[in-house]
Amino acid sequence: MAKNESGPADIVPASGHERSTDVVLGTAVVSPDAFPDPGLPPHRLRVVDTDPKAAKKAERVVYALFYLSIVGSVFAVFAYMFFALDPNDLNSVRLNNLYIGLGITLSLLAIGIAAVHWGKAVMADHESVDERHPTRGSEETRARAIEIFKEADAESGFSRRSLIRNGLIASLVAFPLPAIALFRGLAPMDVDPNNELKHTMWEKGLRLTRDPSGLPIKASDLTIGSAFQVIPEGLADLPPHERLDAKAKAAVILVRMKPEELNWTSAERESWSYQGIVAYSKICTHVGCPVALYEQQTHHLLCPCHQSQFDLENECKVIFGPAARPLPQLPITVDSEGYLVAARGFDQPVGPSFWERLN
Amino acid sequence: MSTVATNQQTGFVGKASNYLDERTSISGAVKEFGRKIFPDHWSFLLGEVALYSFVIILLSGSFLTFFFQASMDVVTYTGSYVPLKGIEMSAAMSSTLDISFDLRGGLLMRQIHHWAALLFVAAIGLHMLRVFFTGAFRKPRELNWSIGFVLFVLAMAEGFTGYSLPDDLLSGNGLRIIDGMVNAVPVVGTWITFLLFGGEFPGSDIVGRLYTLHILLLPAILLIFIVLHLMFVIIHKHTQYPGPGKTENNVVGFPILPVYAAKAGGFFFIVFGVVALMASLVTINPIWVYGPYDPSPVSAGTQPDWYIGFADGALRLIPPHLETVWLGYVWSWNILIPILILLVFLAAVFAYPFIEAWVTGDKREHHLLDRPRNAPARTAIGAAGVTFYAVLWAAASSDIIATHFKVTMEGVINTLQILLILGPIIAFAVTKRVCLALQKKDRTMALHGFETGRIVRMPGGEYIEVHQQLDEYDRWKLVSFNDNAPLMLRPNPKGKITGGMRARARLSRWFFEDRIAPVTPTEHALELEQSHH
Numbered sequence: 001m002a003k004n005e006s007g008p009a010d011i012v013p014a015s016g017h018e019r020s021t022d023v024v025l026g027t028a029v030v031s032p033d034a035f036p037d038p039g040l041p042p043h044r045l046r047v048v049d050t051d052p053k054a055a056k057k058a059e060r061v062v063y064a065l066f067y068l069s070i071v072g073s074v075f076a077v078f079a080y081m082f083f084a085l086d087p088n089d090l091n092s093v094r095l096n097n098l099y100i101g102l103g104i105t106l107s108l109l110a111i112g113i114a115a116v117h118w119g120k121a122v123m124a125d126h127e128s129v130d131e132r133h134p135t136r137g138s139e140e141t142r143a144r145a146i147e148i149f150k151e152a153d154a155e156s157g158f159s160r161r162s163l164i165r166n167g168l169i170a171s172l173v174a175f176p177l178p179a180i181a182l183f184r185g186l187a188p189m190d191v192d193p194n195n196e197l198k199h200t201m202w203e204k205g206l207r208l209t210r211d212p213s214g215l216p217i218k219a220s221d222l223t224i225g226s227a228f229q230v231i232p233e234g235l236a237d238l239p240p241h242e243r244l245d246a247k248a249k250a251a252v253i254l255v256r257m258k259p260e261e262l263n264w265t266s267a268e269r270e271s272w273s274y275q276g277i278v279a280y281s282k283i284c285t286h287v288g289c290p291v292a293l294y295e296q297q298t299h300h301l302l303c304p305c306h307q308s309q310f311d312l313e314n315e316c317k318v319i320f321g322p323a324a325r326p327l328p329q330l331p332i333t334v335d336s337e338g339y340l341v342a343a344r345g346f347d348q349p350v351g352p353s354f355w356e357r358l359n
Numbered sequence: 360m361s362t363v364a365t366n367q368q369t370g371f372v373g374k375a376s377n378y379l380d381e382r383t384s385i386s387g388a389v390k391e392f393g394r395k396i397f398p399d400h401w402s403f404l405l406g407e408v409a410l411y412s413f414v415i416i417l418l419s420g421s422f423l424t425f426f427f428q429a430s431m432d433v434v435t436y437t438g439s440y441v442p443l444k445g446i447e448m449s450a451a452m453s454s455t456l457d458i459s460f461d462l463r464g465g466l467l468m469r470q471i472h473h474w475a476a477l478l479f480v481a482a483i484g485l486h487m488l489r490v491f492f493t494g495a496f497r498k499p500r501e502l503n504w505s506i507g508f509v510l511f512v513l514a515m516a517e518g519f520t521g522y523s524l525p526d527d528l529l530s531g532n533g534l535r536i537i538d539g540m541v542n543a544v545p546v547v548g549t550w551i552t553f554l555l556f557g558g559e560f561p562g563s564d565i566v567g568r569l570y571t572l573h574i575l576l577l578p579a580i581l582l583i584f585i586v587l588h589l590m591f592v593i594i595h596k597h598t599q600y601p602g603p604g605k606t607e608n609n610v611v612g613f614p615i616l617p618v619y620a621a622k623a624g625g626f627f628f629i630v631f632g633v634v635a636l637m638a639s640l641v642t643i644n645p646i647w648v649y650g651p652y653d654p655s656p657v658s659a660g661t662q663p664d665w666y667i668g669f670a671d672g673a674l675r676l677i678p679p680h681l682e683t684v685w686l687g688y689v690w691s692w693n694i695l696i697p698i699l700i701l702l703v704f705l706a707a708v709f710a711y712p713f714i715e716a717w718v719t720g721d722k723r724e725h726h727l728l729d730r731p732r733n734a735p736a737r738t739a740i741g742a743a744g745v746t747f748y749a750v751l752w753a754a755a756s757s758d759i760i761a762t763h764f765k766v767t768m769e770g771v772i773n774t775l776q777i778l779l780i781l782g783p784i785i786a787f788a789v790t791k792r793v794c795l796a797l798q799k800k801d802r803t804m805a806l807h808g809f810e811t812g813r814i815v816r817m818p819g820g821e822y823i824e825v826h827q828q829l830d831e832y833d834r835w836k837l838v839s840f841n842d843n844a845p846l847m848l849r850p851n852p853k854g855k856i857t858g859g860m861r862a863r864a865r866l867s868r869w870f871f872e873d874r875i876a877p878v879t880p881t882e883h884a885l886e887l888e889q890s891h892h
Contacts, residue, residue, distance in 0.1 A: 026720030027843040027867055033879040035838050038831040040604030040611065080463055087439035093459070097466045101639025104467075109632030115625025119618045130396040130610045132596055132726060135499040186554040186564075193553035211655055229655055240433035240447060245559045248535075248654035282655060287539025287674065287694065288560070289532055292657045304659045305536060306675045307758055307768055320769055322674060322693045324682030352539035353691040354549045358684060 040127065048121050058121035065114035069107045076103025194356045198349045200232075200249040202330060207233035208254060208279065208340040211247075216339045222256040222277055227294040230254045230279065232342070249350055251282040251290060252330055254340070255312055257299060263314050272331035272343065279330040279340075280316050283351040284308055286323040301327070324353065397619045398599035398612035402489045407623060409482035411630040412475045413585065416517075419472040420574065426462060428454040429570035431526065431563040440647050448526070448651035451566045455525040455646060470638035476521060477643075478634060480514045480666040487511060487708075491741050493728035495598045496712040498721070503591040506584055508709045513581045515666050520573040522644075522664050526566050529644075531652025533663060534565060536674070540698065543691035561652065601727045601839050603832045610726070660759055665752075672754030673697035676776050704747065711740075718866045719843060732801070733840040735794035736870040742790035743783035750779045791873065798875040801837040804829065805878040806886045826890075838878045843871040 048055040079099035086092040137145070153159050187193070207216045211229040214236030222228070230252040238246060256277045264270040272278075280301070284291050289305035299312040300319070308321030316327040328350050331343035349357055368377045380386045397403075430450040436443050438453070439460045458465035487507060490496055496504040523530045538560045541552045557564030596610050605611050613619050637643075649658065663671050674697050681692040715737065731738040753760065754775045761768040808828040816822055829837070846867040850856050 024720065024722035026722065027846055027871055028719065028721050028723075028841045029844050029876065030841055031876070031879060033881050034877070035831075035835060035880050035883075037606065037839070038603045038835050041832045083463075085439070085461060085463055087461075090440070090460075093466060096463055097470070098639050100464045101467045101635055105632050105635040105639060107632075108628045108635055112625045112628030112630075112632055115621045115628065117625075119621030119625065123618050123621060127611055128394070128396050128614055129604075130596065132608050132610060135595060135724060183554065186568075187557050191553075191558060193549050193559070196553075196559050197549065231655075241431075241563045244561055244652075244654060248560055251655040284539075287536045287543075289535060289539075289661075290655050290657045292655075293659060304657050304661055304758065305532060306671075307772065308679070318679045321679060321772075322677045322681075324680050324691065324693050352542050353682060353689045353694075354542040355545055355547075355688050356549060357689045359687060 040129075043127070046121065046125055049125065055122070058117065062114050062118045062122060065110045065117070069110035069114070072103050072106030072108075072110060074103075076100050076107060079103050194354075194359070197249075197351070197354060197357075200346055200350060201235060201246050202232055202250060202252075202342045202345040204342060204344045205335065206342045207335070208252065208332065208342070209233050209236070211251070212236060217254070218338050219274060219277060219334050219340055220338065222254070224256050224258060224276065225296050226256055227296075228254040229282070248288075249283065252279050253282045253291065253294065253301065254279045255294065255299075257312065261299065261313055265315060269315060269329070272329050274332050274334060274340065277332065277340065278312065279332045279342075280310075280312075280327040281330065281346065281350040282327075284323060285318075285325040285327060285350075286321070286352060288352045291327065392593075393616045394614040395593075395596075396610050396612045396614055397597055398605075398610055400600055402493075403597065404626065405482055405486040405489050407626055408630055409479060409486055410585065410589075411627045412479035412482055412634070413581070414627070415475040415631055415634055416472060416479060417578070419468050419475065420521075422468050423458065423472055424574060426454060426458050426465065427451070427524070429524065429567050431561075431566050443647060443650065446651065449566065451524060451526040452646070452651045455527075459647065467635075467638055470641075470643050471634055472521075473643045474637045474641075475634045476518050477665060478630075480511075480518055483507075483511050483514055484666075488741070488745070491711070492731045492738060493598070493600075494725065494734055494737065495728055496715075497725040498716060499595055499724050500591070500598075501712040501716065503588060503595070504712045505709060506588045506591070508705075510581065510584050510588060512705070513577060513584065517573060517577050517581065518664055518666055520569045520577065522667075523569050524566060524573065525644075525646045526652050527646035528649040528652050528656065528658070529646070529661060531561065531654070532657050532661060533667075535560065535654065536671075540674075540694050543694035543698075545688070545690065545695075561654065596726070598726050598728050601730065601836065603835045605727060607724065607726050660762070662756060662759070668755035669748050669751040670697075670701055672751035672757075672775075673701055675754045675757055676751070676772065676779060678776070704744075708744070718863060718870055720846070720863075729840065732794040732797040733842070735791045735798070735873065738794050739787045739791035743787040746782040746786040747779065750775055750782050754779075795873055795875060802875060802878055805834050805837040806883060807890070828887075840877055842874050842876050843867075844874060845871045 048058050076099075079096070079102075083096045083099050084092065085096055136142070158165055208230045209216050209232065211231045214231070214233070216233065217228060217230070231247060232250050232252075235243060235246055235250060254277065256275075259273075259276040262270075262273060262276065262278065280291075282290050282292070284303040284305070286303065286306055286308050289303050291301045291303045291308070291310065293302040293304055294300075295302060301310040301312060301316065302308070303321065303323070306322050308323035309319050310316040310323070310327050311319045315329065318324065318326060328346045328348050330346055332340055333343045335341045368374050376386075428450040432450045433447050434450050434453050436446050436448055436453050436456065438444075438457050440456055443456065455469070458469055460466070490504065490507070519533070523534050538552050538556065541555070542548045544551065552560065555565070555568070556562040557568070597612075599605050599610055599612070602611075613622075662668070674694070677693045677697055679693075681696065683690045683692065729737075731741075754772070757771045757775065758768060760766070761771045808826040811825045811827045813825040814822055815825055828834075846864045848856060848860060848864040851860070
């Protein structure tokens with residue numbers, strides 16, 4: 001490894017005969033028996049170098065393209081003026097987009113192709129060679145750099161005066177702390193996220209209503225095989241922001257099946273349904289997408305985001321996909337007027353898992 | 360003032376140059392960089408495409424900021440797009456619709472911005488592959504690889520934050536997924552999402568916050584890293600492909616002024632032109648089809664922008680039921696394992712140059728690129744990595760694959776799960792064999808020359824095909840590389856063999872045990888001699 005200090009000799013030509021002994025090659029095998037580099041191949045003339053007609057033509061193409069570019073720019077401006085947007089005609093958006101775009105495209109491509117063609121066919125075509133030097137500074141420079149640090153250390157006492165130095169480091173560690181504290185203000189101070197995540201709008205007696213109209217649903221409205229997107233009564237009347245926040249937790253999917261198709265693990269779970277009507281949280285237990293696809297034939301609910309599948313016949317257990325837990329069930333019954341209502345809220349937090357979910 | 364007097368300052372240009380130089384010393388920069396040589400190769404343009412897309416993104420993005428309102432205040436849409444008239448939505452969504460439908464050229468700028476962003480990440484990815492497969496990351500460029508890696512991650516972050524700004528149904532679901540993923544992080548997850556969203560999901564803060572990141576913080580950091588990246592290109596000088604006359608000590612190509620300026624400058628306009636053409640002809644992100652964000656609906660076949668696909672795919676491929684409760688807290692392995700896999704993958708990409716440098720122990724500077732076949736193990740590792748990424752990426756479209764090819768969703772997922780593990784192994788083995796086979800072919804060519812198709816009957820009745828030797832320039836291309844041999848395990852000066860040394864020896868054997876040495880002049884002379892008998 002000591003050979004690494006050997007300065008400029010660190011660079012070795014690929015053929016590497018001359019200096020290969022001075023450097024750390026590692027696993028590389030540099031054979032002294034190697035072909036010599038034949039050097040740059042003879043320069044090949046372009047057509048434009050030998051044929052004055054071709055050279056003249058290349059020149060014409062370049063300036064013609066530059067002037068064509070101006071045509072494109074002007075065309076784009078005219079397109080802006082003449083392909084106006086008509087609020088009653090969606091097609092006008094397409095034409096506006098198309099013709100301004102094509103004008104700009106012509107303007108840009110013509111400049112680009114002209115410049116490249118200029119570089120390739122008109123400008124002098126001599127390959128040149130630059131020397132490379134090692135990336136590291138020269139030994140002299142490096143020695144001087146080390147000396148500077150030593151001088152600075154001696155003059156400041158950075159190493160010697162350890163109390164000052166440690167004080168500096170400690171204060172630099174401490175000074176960003178207030179900034180971190182300030183970021184607590186990103187979310188409301190008086191709210192505990194845990195508490196929020198564990199509660200939805202649903203509570204005993206709250207009617208199941210249609211999304212988005214907010215109209216209540218009678219058990220008799222549901223035919224076997226039908227499915228409704230449901231929100232709790234009153235959600236539609238919330239102020240807009242609270243509405244989305246509430247809906248992100250309270251969205252429910254309501255399905256009616258034949259009662260004999262439903263398998264229950266307990267009589268209590270069975271009582272959460274009403275004549276084959278079941279309500280489940282629509283928020284996927286994986287990462288929270290709405291479980292929006294209902295397969296009527298198989299009675300599976302499918303999340304379009306990551307394809308978790310839940311089996312409605314078996315308490316929405318996960319039968320495929322990345323989700324870990326069944327969709328929480330909303331216990332339902334009917335009120336005196338025959339409308340579907342929640343028998344109580346969810347028995348567990350809905351949606352994706354979180355650290356403190358069970359605390 | 361005698362020096363000034365000796366300068367010729369005739370005409371406007373001369374006077375202006377003198378004015379500038381006397382105030383900026385710019386003649387030094389011109390002398391230093393004006394005739395700097397850049398090598399030519401199409402694959403060197405990939406990084407340029409990335410740089411130019413970034414400029415296009417800055418230009419089109421600045422235009423969009425004049426019209427976009429990064430606010431989640433609820434408004435009633437009153438613009439020209441009839442199907443959404445009277446619908447409540449955020450000001451962000453509404454202003455994005457206005458840019459699309461009520462601002463001349465607005466849709467064009469949106470589409471240029473989005474297409475350029477997609478191209479930006481794609482070009483960075485391809486540029487990284489070029490750098491990887493040619494070994495351009497070797498000393499002294501390891502740090503520039505790290506800087507480039509940071510740029511790659513920043514580009515994806517820029518993409519995702521921008522994608523989320525219009526607050527449409529698709530981007531809202533994207534944020535919902537981020538919310539669900541961060542929630543799974545042990546101990547702090549719940550609080551991080553709470554702070555990020557300013558309360559519960561979706562809240563009314565996230566668009567404004569992402570906007571600050573998207574147009575201020577991330578672009579500023581990106582710009583700093585781009586400057587650093589380019590500075591190192593200047594300090595190191597560009598790498599070049601091996602060839603006659605090209606050595607580790609020189610760089611062969613064309614000077615910045617005038618050839619490179621014309622070609623690279625022209626290329627900017629070509630890239631911009633192609634993006635503008637795509638934006639004129641092909642719709643991207645039609646948010647009016649998706650509608651405003653609502654937590655309850657989602658359309659089937661949802662897809663993230665392409666560069667987030669591999670992350671989404673990882674989420675899809677994890678098997679069901681992976682969640683445990685330990686010490687009363689929830690450990691969501693179904694999310695933590697995919698996140699971990701992605702982080703390990705990215706960490707491997709970041710660390711590869713340092714790992715290879717450690718395995719080879721090679722301390723030389725490398726400015727000549729490797730032909731991928733001449734580094735079989737590295738090329739095979741790259742192919743394995745690409746396969747791994749590609750399987751994750753395909754998984755993000757599992758549902759689309761299932762519906763388009765009329766196969767079951769479960770079948771697609773299960774196949775991809777198997778491929779995620781087997782695919783990289785197969786890719787590694789096949790690629791390594793192909794590289795070795797190509798090297799053998801190179802050897803044959805260098806030794807025997809190429810087949811001429813001329814059949815000659817020998818006096819003894821034997822038929823042979825006459826081979827024509829390569830000329831020295833073509834041969835040089837095939838023989839001018841160094842191969843590597845595995846490390847010999849030898850005790851260090853203290854007479855010990857440490858665990859680290861063993862690991863290194865084992866890795867170097869894995870890298871280099873199958874090796875094909877370049878043809879030597881001795882071999883070649885011998886071959887020539889034999890063929891004359």
